[in-house]
Amino acid sequence: xxxxxxxxxxxMVVFLATAYGSKSxxxxxxxxxxxxxxxxxxxxxxxxxxxxITSGIDLSIGSxxxxxxxxxxxxxxxxxxxxxxxxxxxFGLSLAVGVTHGLLITKLKLxxxxxxxxxxxxxxxxxxxxVSDKTMGYGNESFAGLKVLVGNASQLPGCASLPxxxxxxxxxxxxxxxxxxxxxxxxxxxxGRYLLALGRNEQAARFSGINTTKMIILAYVLCSMISGLxxxxxxxxxxxxxxxxxxxxxxxxxxxxAVLGGCSLRGGEGSIFGIVLGAAxxxxxxxxxxxxxxxxxxxxxxxGFVILIGVIVDQLVKRIAAHRRAVLQARQAS
Amino acid sequence: xxxSNTSLLLSVENVTxxxxxxxxxxxxxxxxxxSEVLALIGENGAxxxxxxxxxxxxxxxxxxxxxxxxxxxxxDSVQTAQRNRIALIHQELNLSGxxxxxxxxFLGREPIKRGLIDKRKIREDSVALLARVxxxxxxxxxxxxxxxxxxxxxxxxxxxxxxxxxxxxxxxTSSLSQHETERLLEVVKDLRSRGVSVIxxxxxxxxxxxxxxxxxxxxxxxxxxxxxRDEITHNRMVQLMVGREISQFYARKPHQPGAVALEVxxxxxxxxxxxxxxxxxxxGEIVGVSGLVGAGRTELLHVLFGxxxxxxxxxxxxxxxxxxxxxxxxxxxxxALVPEDRKQxxxxxxxxxxxxxxxxxxxxxxxxxxxxxxxxxGADSVAMIARMRIKTPSERxxxxxxxxxxxxxxxxGKWLSMNPKVLLLDEPTRxxxxxxxxxxxxxxxxxxxxxxxxxxxxxxxxxxIGMSDRTLVMHEGRITGELTxxxxxxxxxxxxxxxxxxxxP
Numbered sequence: 039x040x041x042x043x044x045x046x047x048x049x050m051v052v053f054l055a056t057a058y059g060s061k062s063x064x065x066x067x068x069x070x071x072x073x074x075x076x077x078x079x080x081x082x083x084x085x086x087x088x089x090x091i092t093s094g095i096d097l098s099i100g101s102x103x104x105x106x107x108x109x110x111x112x113x114x115x116x117x118x119x120x121x122x123x124x125x126x127x128x129f130g131l132s133l134a135v136g137v138t139h140g141l142l143i144t145k146l147k148l149x150x151x152x153x154x155x156x157x158x159x160x161x162x163x164x165x166x167x168x169v170s171d172k173t174m175g176y177g178n179e180s181f182a183g184l185k186v187l188v189g190n191a192s193q194l195p196g197c198a199s200l201p202x203x204x205x206x207x208x209x210x211x212x213x214x215x216x217x218x219x220x221x222x223x224x225x226x227x228x229x230g231r232y233l234l235a236l237g238r239n240e241q242a243a244r245f246s247g248i249n250t251t252k253m254i255i256l257a258y259v260l261c262s263m264i265s266g267l268x269x270x271x272x273x274x275x276x277x278x279x280x281x282x283x284x285x286x287x288x289x290x291x292x293x294x295x296a297v298l299g300g301c302s303l304r305g306g307e308g309s310i311f312g313i314v315l316g317a318a319x320x321x322x323x324x325x326x327x328x329x330x331x332x333x334x335x336x337x338x339x340x341x342g343f344v345i346l347i348g349v350i351v352d353q354l355v356k357r358i359a360a361h362r363r364a365v366l367q368a369r370q371a372s
Numbered sequence: 373x374x375x376s377n378t379s380l381l382l383s384v385e386n387v388t389x390x391x392x393x394x395x396x397x398x399x400x401x402x403x404x405x406x407s408e409v410l411a412l413i414g415e416n417g418a419x420x421x422x423x424x425x426x427x428x429x430x431x432x433x434x435x436x437x438x439x440x441x442x443x444x445x446x447x448d449s450v451q452t453a454q455r456n457r458i459a460l461i462h463q464e465l466n467l468s469g470x471x472x473x474x475x476x477x478f479l480g481r482e483p484i485k486r487g488l489i490d491k492r493k494i495r496e497d498s499v500a501l502l503a504r505v506x507x508x509x510x511x512x513x514x515x516x517x518x519x520x521x522x523x524x525x526x527x528x529x530x531x532x533x534x535x536x537x538x539x540x541x542x543x544x545t546s547s548l549s550q551h552e553t554e555r556l557l558e559v560v561k562d563l564r565s566r567g568v569s570v571i572x573x574x575x576x577x578x579x580x581x582x583x584x585x586x587x588x589x590x591x592x593x594x595x596x597x598x599x600x601r602d603e604i605t606h607n608r609m610v611q612l613m614v615g616r617e618i619s620q621f622y623a624r625k626p627h628q629p630g631a632v633a634l635e636v637x638x639x640x641x642x643x644x645x646x647x648x649x650x651x652x653x654x655x656g657e658i659v660g661v662s663g664l665v666g667a668g669r670t671e672l673l674h675v676l677f678g679x680x681x682x683x684x685x686x687x688x689x690x691x692x693x694x695x696x697x698x699x700x701x702x703x704x705x706x707x708a709l710v711p712e713d714r715k716q717x718x719x720x721x722x723x724x725x726x727x728x729x730x731x732x733x734x735x736x737x738x739x740x741x742x743x744x745x746x747x748x749x750g751a752d753s754v755a756m757i758a759r760m761r762i763k764t765p766s767e768r769x770x771x772x773x774x775x776x777x778x779x780x781x782x783x784x785g786k787w788l789s790m791n792p793k794v795l796l797l798d799e800p801t802r803x804x805x806x807x808x809x810x811x812x813x814x815x816x817x818x819x820x821x822x823x824x825x826x827x828x829x830x831x832x833x834x835x836x837i838g839m840s841d842r843t844l845v846m847h848e849g850r851i852t853g854e855l856t857x858x859x860x861x862x863x864x865x866x867x868x869x870x871x872x873x874x875x876x877p
Contacts, residue, residue: 227742228734235731239720245679245711246731246786247703306722363773 042312044351045298048344049319052326060329066205070190072325074207078272079317081213082288083295084220085264087313088257090296091224091237093305094143094150096258098157099265099292102135103285105165106269111174111279114181121180125270132266133259135161140255158289166281174279181274187212188275209271213314216264221310233257237305294341295320298348319344380442381406381569382427382458382538387436389422396422398594399436402571404538409560409570411580414590415613415805420573423590424540427571428460429453440538459536461527461544467515474498474511477530501529504566505559519666521552525559532568539563540571545579546803549665549831550869557583575805577606578834589613613806622813622838626857629841630655632691633825634707634794636676639685643671644849648685651844651851653794653825658816660840661829663869667846669829670712673796676827677709678702689794703732706793710783710800712829714776718783721772725764726753728771729786736790756785761811777808784815795819797828801835813839833862847871 057064082099089096106128114124135157142153176185186193191211192203224230236243236250244250272288273279297303298319299312323344327337382404389397397419404410414420425431427438429447437444440456447453453460467476474494475482483490483497498511507525515523524544531539541560545553557579560570574580580587587599589612597612633655638648649672653659661669674680676687678696686693689705696702699709711717719728730737730749737745737752753767760781764774771782780800787795797816801809816839820826830836836843843855845868853868 226744228738228744229742231727231731231734231744235720235723235727238722239716241717242720243731245677245699245709245717247698247700247735248731249698249700306720 042300042309042315044355045300045312045315045319045348048348049315049322052319052322056322056326056329060326060331063325063329068325068329070205070207072321073210074188074275075325076318076321077207077209077213078268078275079288079291079295079321080314081209081216081271082265082268082292083299083313083317084216084310085261085268086289086292087220087296087299087301087308087310088233088260088264089150090293090301090303091233091305091308092254092257093237093240093303094254094257095154095293095303096139096157096261096265097151097154097289098135098139098161099261099268099289100285100287101158101161101165101289102132102262102265103269103272103288104279104281104283105161105168106132106266107273107279107284108165108169108174108281110270110273111176111178111181112169115178121183128270129263129266132262136259136262137255139262140258143258144251144254162282165284169281171281174281176274176277176279184270184274187271209275212271217310217314224308224310229253229256234306237307239306291317291320294345298345300352380404381408381440383439384423384427385437385439387423387426387433387438389419389426389431389433396593397426397433400590400593400595401436402588402595404569404571406537406569407564407567408585409564409572409583411572411574411584411587412590413574413577413580413587413609413613414596415807418590418596418613418805419593420590421542422593424460424542424571424573427453427458427538427540429458454534454536456538457534457536458538458540459531459534460540460542461524461531462542465520465523465527467523467527469514469516471515472511473502473509473513473515473518473526473529476515476526477501477511477533479530481534497533498529501533502526504532504563505529506555506562519552521548521555524548524552524556528559528563532563537567538569538571540573542573543575543803544572545574545576547665550833550866551664553579575803576832577609580604580609581606591615610806622835624658624813624817624839624841627656627821629657630823633657633689634676634827635686635688635691637686637688639672639675639687640683641668641671641675641849642680642683644668645683647849649851650685651854653827655793655823655825656820657842658820658826658828658840660836660843661827661846662831662833662836662843662865663846665831666848667869668849669846670798671849672846673709673711673798673827673829676702676794676796677707679709703790706791707796708732708787708790708792708794709796710780710787710798712798712802714779714783714802719771719779719786722770724768724770725757725762725774725782726750726767728782729753729756729767729789732786732790752789753785756789759788760785760815775805775808777804777811780804780808780812784812788819792824794825794827797826797830799830800828801830801832809835833865836865837861845869 062068086096086099110124110128113119113127114121139153142148143150187208189208190204191206191208192198197203232248232253236248236253240250295316296313298316299309301308320341323341324337327340380403384402386399386401387397388399412420426433429450429452432448438447445456477498478494483493495511505525505528507522515526545556548556560583564570572583581604584604585601587604587609589596591613599608631654632652634653637650640648663669675682678699678701687696688694694705715721726749730753737748739745757764757767762781763778771779801812816826828840837860841857843860844851845853845865847869852871855864
């Protein structure tokens with residue numbers, strides 16, 4: 039929690055500054071959208087956190103999101119599958135992708151970067167080929183039942199009369215549930231401990247009797263499954279999917295959110311709450327840039343700089359902490 | 373000591389160095405004459421490394437001075453130290469393994485010809501330098517392809533290339549085999565005869581006794597005493613280091629072993645195919661495994677612990693033949709391994725003492741649904757810290773801030789909490805100080821008394837002889853002999869370790 043104070047601070051500052059600088063920022067409509075999009079990014083950030091903790095990486099998230107997003111209407115609308123069968127297909131695909139990544143990385147000892155980079159290209163190509171680059175829509179009636187997922191909480195069964203429910207995006211609730219489960223898994227179960235341990239030192243973890251192969255495969259499966267879920271939610275929210283670009287760079291946003299939230303790419307550390315904050319900061323920045331009338335084209339530049347400053351500050355804080363600890367220890371020793 | 377003596381090559385006079393909250397060196401003095409090998413010994417934390425850093429120009433003393441050939445010098449950088457012809461050979465080698473021997477010797481000082489590196493000159497000069505350290509390899513050899521003992525010689529050649537006359541060697545033999553160590557000692561003796569002076573830091577008192585002209589002992593950051601050539605004995609050195617008389621350094625007592633706990637039959641390791649190993653260890657017995665580095669001892673332990681799969685043969689614990697596919701299988705059968713590479717395989721440096729101790733038992737202690745049992749983990753680790761006398765401010769301390777000896781106790785502690793039947797130890801006292809070594813010996817004794825079967829790999833002959841009930845000697849993947857306690861001497865071990873099987877019945 040203490041570790042996340044810095045990013046929480048930046049988040050507040052940007053929030054207040056934008057609220058001060060733009061009239062349309064602090065409106066229910068904008069805030070609803072902001073929270074909704076932040077939640078979507080948070081969800082995929084949580085997914086990639088599992089592999090980053092094992093000192094791995096998943097570059098294929100964006101392409102998998104694209105593939106899931108076109109595949110779902112493709113099988114449901116064009117091939118008249120039932121919604122349930124469509125969902126099975128989408129999550130079955132995500133599961134297969136995760137298992138494949140995990141097996142290639144653990145059994146064949148390929149580097150995660152390489153495996154998932156290939157995934158990035160393969161799934162994008164498949165997405166475009168599957169629907170011949172046609173734009174896919176989610177306007178069909180078959181999806182009506184799922185639309186509630188990207189609506190507001192008052193549309194949930196039995197919640198219509200709850201005060202304020204219509205200002206709460208359902209994906210935000212999904213994020214909270216997913217985040218809580220993920221945080222408990224990571225911090226309170228032996229499996230979370232295994233992931234953190236093997237992320238620091240896989241060999242020592244294996245020598246301690248941990249089945250590191252199984253745990254690494256599990257991390258990639260979790261990442262792909264959560265990406266699949268994220269892809270579905272993104273697609274329902276956006277409604278219209280361009281196979282060649284939908285989800286582009288999402289893996290990098292997810293990784294950036296994880297890094298901002300305190301994950302080290304060297305593995306072994308990460309906090310779910312931090313990642314959610316990281317994702318929120320990124321969405322907020324995108325929103326602020328358009329609200330404050332900053333040139334749209336500068337958006338990635340601004341985000342890049344903010345992340346860079348964030349990690350620099352983090353590094354400095356760590357150094358100061360390490361120095362303090364050394365001094366303290368020397369005192370105790372003498 | 374305060375009078376400067378110009379016949380001395382180096383004198384350190386009343387040097388004090390303080391770090392925030394701790395005095396690392398308190399008024400220490402040391403002298404080094406020309407063509408002299410001075411051994412500097414002391415427990416970890418005695419201040420040896422701090423003094424070496426001062427001499428190498430890495431740190432400046434707060435008080436006192438350093439004289440080189442009678443002239444007071446201020447060693448404020450590595451370059452200044454080099455100009456004063458002082459070179460430090462660090463414990464962990466500082467070579468770029470991907471480059472050639474020649475490139476390493478001249479790294480940072482490459483001769484230039486027409487704007488390009490003069491490879492021909494590097495080659496020619498390297499050949500001469502390598503000859504001086506008795507290393508017969510081509511300067512174009514990639515460093516990584518050399519065994520560690522030869523890499524050490526490359527490092528010495530590099531020191532000689534800057535024309536060092538004061539060579540500081542920090543634990544140069546800690547990762548060398550007996551054979552490589554002997555070679556290195558010869559090289560040091562040869563350098564001495566050519567006028568190079570050496571400060572030789574080592575925990576291995578046997579080689580100190582063989583090599584040193586004089587011994588200076590540090591204890592708790594201060595001078596504890598000096599020994600002249602004729603005063604250098606094992607007992608005197610230990611006594612000065614720990615500040616008390618050691619009546620019995622090794623704790624092994626004679627006793628009756630129990631039933632066979634570990635039974636290995638015709639085991640073939642993937643590293644040494646073609647050789648089948650058979651032996652057994654009884655409950656309460658300590659069996660040493662001696663041999664040169666590369667004899668296949670670590671490989672044997674890795675197969676017994678399920679890290680590598682056996683090519684052939686069986687391993688049984690308490691008569692039960694095991695199926696070893698991973699360390700987890702071995703742990704479940706009651707086998708524990710304290711690995712040779714402590715930092716890579718033994719502990720997770722960035723995690724807390726309690727996390728490390730708790731790691732192997734997480735599964736066993738889990739609550740329903742796979743939840744961590746934090747209370748148990750905390751209690752177990754606190755108990756283990758007390759039992760092992762691990763020096764740490766709390767069980768939440770990150771392991772990397774502990775000394776080597778205490779890190780090793782964490783490794784032992786994590787396994788003891790699993791109550792193993794068979795304990796495999798791979799160089800358990802490497803790189804740790806005498807106090808911690810003794811505690812580890814005492815612990816081995818205690819565990820053996822409780823009926824644990826201990827298989828104990830060590831390159832330090834003294835401790836193998838001191839601690840084992842029986843010793844297996846390995847050579848190039850084979851067990852060349854088995855020695856009982858009465859037969860154990862350095863000579864009998866060496867005969868078998870070098871493959872001279874006929875010499876012993």
